[in-house]
Amino acid sequence: MSTRIAFLKGHGTENDFVIVPDPENTLDLTPAAVAALCDRRAGIGGDGVLHVVRSAAHPEARSMAAEAEWFMDYRNGDGSIAEMCGNGTRVFARYLRHAGLVDEGDLAIATRAGVKSVHIDKDGDITVGMGSARLPEGDVTVSVGERSWPARNVNMGNPHAVAFVDDLAHAGDLFGPPPFSPAAAYPEGVNVEFVVDRGPRHVAMRVHERGSGETRSCGTGACAVAVAAARRDGADPAVTGTPVTYTVDLPGGRLVITERPDGEIEMTGPAVIVAEGEIDADWLESALR
Numbered sequence: 001m002s003t004r005i006a007f008l009k010g011h012g013t014e015n016d017f018v019i020v021p022d023p024e025n026t027l028d029l030t031p032a033a034v035a036a037l038c039d040r041r042a043g044i045g046g047d048g049v050l051h052v053v054r055s056a057a058h059p060e061a062r063s064m065a066a067e068a069e070w071f072m073d074y075r076n077g078d079g080s081i082a083e084m085c086g087n088g089t090r091v092f093a094r095y096l097r098h099a100g101l102v103d104e105g106d107l108a109i110a111t112r113a114g115v116k117s118v119h120i121d122k123d124g125d126i127t128v129g130m131g132s133a134r135l136p137e138g139d140v141t142v143s144v145g146e147r148s149w150p151a152r153n154v155n156m157g158n159p160h161a162v163a164f165v166d167d168l169a170h171a172g173d174l175f176g177p178p179p180f181s182p183a184a185a186y187p188e189g190v191n192v193e194f195v196v197d198r199g200p201r202h203v204a205m206r207v208h209e210r211g212s213g214e215t216r217s218c219g220t221g222a223c224a225v226a227v228a229a230a231r232r233d234g235a236d237p238a239v240t241g242t243p244v245t246y247t248v249d250l251p252g253g254r255l256v257i258t259e260r261p262d263g264e265i266e267m268t269g270p271a272v273i274v275a276e277g278e279i280d281a282d283w284l285e286s287a288l289r
């Protein structure tokens, strides 16, 4: 009988994840193993993996252990490592609650982008304090087919290029990453958001994620879009002293993003656990050969 590895499947506005609880960090989750798990035909399927580890047991999180017991070791679907995943943080919190490891209310989760404060509401939604956005200077152009748009650099711990377009269909079929220039703008790659207006402080977007392709939602992307839209609309909470809220519609659902005068950005949305089971360790091993 082969060894079994517990897993769960969850999503946040249809950004879906394979959740692998591994409190003592005993699993060797190589990039190839992550890609095999995320494969939608030969594996379980997901945009990424949420490796659930005690902060004290992970070399990248040990320094955060006093503030946050749990570390979200997030991996993209192609096995690459990303600094932060907004939807993943909500789903991670939902898992901790589901497993009885935390209560409803406030908790802290360690990520590669620092400790994030999370609130699990009784009504089911989860709010994540995403930290503040950085808006690096520099002009970037994003292209799809014959069309090109200027894009705004927004860093939410991970990099984003936000392009306002007339029609989300202009983003085309995002099988491959849309080219951007200059290439030097994002040496580590970038997540690209295409945005249209839906109404006052209400936008809709599509996203091509670094390491995962087009996904049905991206939490850090929605925050980047809200900040880019606010600056375009002349709204800066740091200047006015008033919080600004944008509703962001994504193919997989809706997120509400509030930027406060101190720069802190709060993202609120759903997070769902849909299944749990066991991975056959022999299959995973053979998938790596």
Ligand SMILES: N[C@@H](CCC[C@H](N)C(=O)O)C(=O)O
Pocket: 015, 076, 081, 082, 083, 084, 085, 086, 087, 088, 158, 159, 191, 209, 210, 211, 212, 215, 217, 218, 219, 220, 221
């Ligand atoms: N889907 C995530 C972002 C995941 C990381 C991203 N693909 C990257 O490489 O930066 C989210 O909800 O924020």
